[in-house]
Amino acid sequence: DADVTQTPRNRITKTGKRIMLECSQTKGHDRMYWYRQDPGLGLRLIYYSFDVKDINKGEISDGYSVSRQAQAKFSLSLESAIPNQTALYFCATSDTGTGGRNTEAFFGQGTRLTVV
Amino acid sequence: GNSVTQMEGPVTLSEEAFLTINCTYTATGYPSLFWYVQYPGEGLQLLLKATKADDKGSNKGFEATYRKETTSFHLEKGSVQVSDSAVYFCALKAGQGFSFIFGKGTRLLVKP
Numbered sequence: 001d002a003d004v005t006q007t008p009r010n011r012i013t014k015t016g017k018r019i020m021l022e023c024s025q026t027k028g029h030d031r032m033y034w035y036r037q038d039p040g041l042g043l044r045l046i047y048y049s050f051d052v053k054d055i056n057k058g059e060i061s062d063g064y065s066v067s068r069q070a071q072a073k074f075s076l077s078l079e080s081a082i083p084n085q086t087a088l089y090f091c092a093t094s095d096t097g098t099g100g101r102n103t104e105a106f107f108g109q110g111t112r113l114t115v116v
Numbered sequence: 117g118n119s120v121t122q123m124e125g126p127v128t129l130s131e132e133a134f135l136t137i138n139c140t141y142t143a144t145g146y147p148s149l150f151w152y153v154q155y156p157g158e159g160l161q162l163l164l165k166a167t168k169a170d171d172k173g174s175n176k177g178f179e180a181t182y183r184k185e186t187t188s189f190h191l192e193k194g195s196v197q198v199s200d201s202a203v204y205f206c207a208l209k210a211g212q213g214f215s216f217i218f219g220k221g222t223r224l225l226v227k228p
Contacts, residue, residue: 094216
């Protein structure tokens with residue numbers, strides 16, 4: 001089984017609908033992230049969480065919200081989906097390690113979201 | 117602020133050719149540097165990393181050296197294979213909270 005699991009893997013939804021993307025991890029890491037990948041733009045950070053009570057906005061948080069239900073679970077919601085939120089979404093985790101500077105991120109397989 | 121700039125692709129090479137993908141960065145503080153690889157239909161996987169100046173990260177024949185004086189972390193491989201075809205991302209981790217910042221990715225296509 002994958003260490004970082006995202007569900008669903010693919011989703012098509014209509015404009016205006018609420019949708020939730022889920023991420024769970026078995027790595028025991030305290031830090032979790034949501035990224036969005038668009039062609040030619042690389043990965044952009046949406047939200048990140050350093051523990052259950054710590055949620056932080058990334059560079060493109062508008063139109064998104066998150067919930068850290070437990071150390072192992074971090075969900076991303078689109079309250080009212082719009083077509084320009086069509087993208088590939090990745091969840092990632094990392095360990096705090098020695099202050100968090102040196103540890104790498106581990107990624108899920110991604111969720112391909114299409115808003116029509 | 118923190119940012120990563122990497123060469124635009126696609127980079128097309130013949131098998132056994134030498135590969136260089138350039139990456140430069142700007143960062144507040146002292147970043148750690150990473151290269152990730154994304155194969156078609158998959159998530160990103162760590163390829164290598166370096167956490168201090170002059171460190172060399174290496175894995176699967178790929179290498180990159182942390183050059184603080186030129187703020188660079190170029191990826192190299194002496195002889196590429198068709199199976200190396202993928203998108204490569206340079207990334208740094210720095211600043212308050214140590215979140216990851218990624219470059220835009222470079223697509224590599226290796227032809228037989």
